[in-house]
Amino acid sequence: MQRAAAYRGEQDGGLCRRHRYVRAANPLAECLARYMEPEYAAGLAVWLASSACTSNGAAYSSVGARGARLLFGVNKGWRRADGLPVTPEDMSPNIAAIDEAPPGFRAPRGVQQEFAIVLADV
Known part of the structure; x- marks a missing residue:
């Protein structure tokens, strides 16, 4: 190939x-x-395979001279104060809280966007 x-x-x-x-x-x-x-990915790869690695079940990205954990989780979100089920009408006025990402979180939509993030941080 x-x-x-x-x-x-x-x-x-x-x-x-x-x-x-x-x-x-x-x-x-x-x-x-x-x-x-290869040397730009080798450090993370060797660490993941070593006894020094205490991480379990996590995924990582090694782009350029940066290592980063890939995250999949939930934010605090939004909750109805009255405890009733969320309706479609509730969504639009509360979408900012529902979509809020933690500080420093970025969501590239592909490898090129991730490379652009790395370059912007240099």
């Missing part, structure tokens, strides 16, 4: 970095090309 990606890259000016096809014409890809090297 890597050879096929490398061949494709040679044909249209792109690069193949460890099974990831990256077009050199993409400015974001150019900035991140060095982060595609």
Whole structure:
């Protein structure tokens, strides 16, 4: 697969970095090309496999020079004061509390958005 990606890259000016096809014409890809090297993911991977790792059941992201835990959970949300069932009419006026994310939480909708977050923090 890597050879096929490398061949494709040679044909249209792109690069193949460890099974990831990256077009050199993409400015974001150019900035991140060095982060595609295995040593940027190795630290987290080795730690997860080591006896020093006390984490259980968590998922992590290793992008660039950053490690981050992937979160799936619930926020405080909103509750009706009268204890009755939530109605569709309750949703719109309370959606801000229902959707509120914890401080520092980000929800990229793909790998490119996650890379953009990492670059913005540099």
